[in-house]
Amino acid sequence: MRQGIPRTVDRRARRLVAALTAGAAALAMALLPMPQAQAENNGVGQTPALGWSSWSYVRSAPTAAVIDAQADAMKSSGLAAIGYQYVNIDDFYYQCPGSQGPGVDQYGRWATDTTKFPPSGSTDGIAVVANHVHADGLKFGIYVTPGISKQAVAQNTPIQGTSYHADDIATTSSENNYNCGGMVGIDYSKPGAQAFINSWANEFASWGVDYVKIDGVGTGDVGDVQAWSAALQQTGRPIHLELSNNLAIGSAGTWAQYSNGWRTGGDVECYCGSNGSSYPLTDWGNIQQRYAQVAAWQPYGGPGAFNDYDSIEVGNGSNDGLTAPERQSQLSLWAMAASPLILGTDLTHLDATDLGYLKNTAVLAVDQDAVDASRIVSNGNQQVFSKTESDGSVIIGLFNYSGSSSQTVSVNLAAAGITGSPTATDLWTGSSIGTISGTYSVNLGPGAVQLLRTPPGTSTATEYVSTASGRCLDDPNSNTTPGTLQEIWDCHHGPNQEWTYSGGTLRTLGLCLDAFNQGTTSGTKIDLYSCNGQSNQQWTLNSNGTITGVQSGLCLDVTGGGASANGTGVELWTCNGGSNQKWTKA
Incomplete structure (x- = not known):
């Protein structure tokens, strides 16, 4: 409800209630x-x-x-x-x-x-x-x-x-x-x-x-x-x-x-x-x-x-x-x-x-x-949100923010955790739009939307859960600015927690997990950065649940040893077998 609206106008917002059949x-x-x-x-x-x-x-x-x-x-x-x-x-x-x-x-x-x-x-x-x-x-x-x-x-x-x-x-x-x-x-x-x-x-x-x-x-x-x-x-x-x-x-x-x-x-x-x-x-x-x-x-x-x-x-x-x-x-x-x-x-x-x-x-x-859903594109009138459901289906909402002019809205499908060429269905029309791959674009009228679903199993991404805390490796607020420091957060199936492992890299939202400034010492922070093929972006997934940096030989570690609070950062540290260095796939 808003304050300052005349009583005769009445001022609050209300909601309706309902449930599923x-x-x-x-x-x-x-x-x-x-x-x-x-x-x-x-x-x-x-x-x-x-x-x-x-x-x-x-x-x-x-x-x-x-x-x-x-x-x-x-x-x-x-x-x-x-x-x-x-x-x-x-x-x-x-x-x-x-x-x-x-x-x-x-x-x-x-x-x-x-x-x-x-x-x-x-x-x-x-x-x-x-x-x-x-x-x-x-x-x-x-x-x-x-x-x-x-x-x-x-x-x-x-x-x-x-x-x-x-x-x-x-x-x-x-x-x-x-x-x-x-x-x-x-x-x-x-x-x-x-x-x-x-x-x-x-x-x-x-x-x-x-x-x-x-x-x-x-x-x-x-x-x-x-x-x-x-x-x-x-x-x-x-x-x-x-x-x-x-x-x-x-x-x-x-x-x-x-x-x-x-x-x-x-x-x-x-x-x-x-x-x-x-x-x-x-x-x-x-x-x-x-x-x-x-x-x-x-x-x-x-x-x-x-x-x-x-x-x-x-x-x-x-x-x-x-x-x-x-x-x-x-x-x-x-x-x-x-x-x-x-x-x-x-x-x-x-x-x-x-x-x-x-x-x-x-x-x-x-x-x-x-x-x-996480916002994966915010480019003026281009707004794109996506989420991965528990069966691996990916939902993408492409929105024209403008209420007055048409807009072509584009999304790099890798940012939504999609690799390959899956088919997609427009949920408002019920029609298949065929296969999508790489970058997908659609022209939308003023204030319009296209809501897409890909089939179960489309996403090859997975969540990496810290054994010590039960929280997921997370890109805070789906921030795609290169250099954004990574953290752990409650697992929620958002694209910013869905990682693909390919060619030794761990990727989310189209960027790579990266040892900051090519650091190789314990305490080096972990960020998200444009994929560049350098060895500080190469990782080995080990059978004991640890993840080691190829360049440093150090383990991906939750800062502070037993720290488990939302927002706790991740870093490189000497491998010690601790639960804060072990990760399971969700």
Whole structure:
């Protein structure tokens, strides 16, 4: 959500929820890499979430009737049958009498707006909607922001199941609540603080909530994220936890440890409609912002915890604010990035062409493989991303970044780990484009994309895993600047971790593993450099798992002996048989 947008315009980005059908699920699971050790471990989110969220189109006017209709349309359109699963209510479902904060119940938790979501007997109005969503065979999501309402503090409401009260845990610092305001911080060192969040999570679980989005999360809200992660898990109900928005990349490891996904940037909506209209939902400029985000965040997403690039604004034709090629590009970029695909459009008025895009199961499978693509070409309007799936299939997305002119986009296939002359399929048309080899080029119209898949086993590349750490030899951020120092990082099947061994060289992204400045002494750093045939780029793969430099006779070594943290460099060192000098092929 954006700050500074007038309340009448409403300002945040929301996402949709969904999941795979049996057939699509089987395909996605077959492509899954192993979960990262540091990812949230709550039993959900092993593939990117698919679904719908109320923010982009509904914004400030969610009601039970509106949400029920969207859920019904998810089912009747056939989207549910191919895996779109979550139906999420965003902001404006709770009472908001003014700047004193959201209205609260007897235990200080947000109180449902009964005008928008009327109860049925003793059943809360939100639970009534959740029951309807579940009856459609779908899952239900809801929205919160960090902290506790000032109204709870003013009333000093008791914390359910404890002798503590709101005033015992509240701070005086303000917390983000973009549309209602009036939230203050929680001191999680105080008794009763975790119990308060537990009680809120228990209420959500009792309503049938399957997905919780915490909006307004900043680096100062790690305590809230930890508390909600623990609270949702203690309910015993599998509940997906998503964080929003524009989170700090420097804390990516924390977001991955405690949540299933996190917004990497601001809202995708353009907020450019006349007279407060939701339409157009977005524009090409807002999609363009995501190319750099996808490249920067690539190392951090994976099964259980994914980078989230905000709502998919495809479904309502010209009201999306994108041309047809731009809509395919948005879906393709998000799919290459293994991002949640949460629709922001009006599902009750779906455009037939857009519905065809959303139901392209070949493109959905690219998203559901749970592998983040690396950017291997960034040359003005030429943008190319690629990834290698666990069966050796290679996916290449060639994008024309320009929204106004055609562009020929080219890629050296070796940079994607492709050698030889494999056949390739265009995933948007379903047609074979024949064999590809060497350098591949395609002319693309403004904002257009070509999304290609090569057959299983295409890539002859492999990952080299350090025995000491279980992490992979990695070219940081897919940097193809000669001289880039190499490191170890969590294995993620990205092209920047896929190495081919040919003629004694180890190559990735079209460059060679290199002993820096032809160094031959222990401690010489290892970089990536233009292949030149020199002996400092020659390596021997030994049967004991070591890799020795031909020129130096020294072993490829993880710096610091037993060091194993992400980002630890690699170097040459006297061979000593240590596990930090042994590598296995993944």
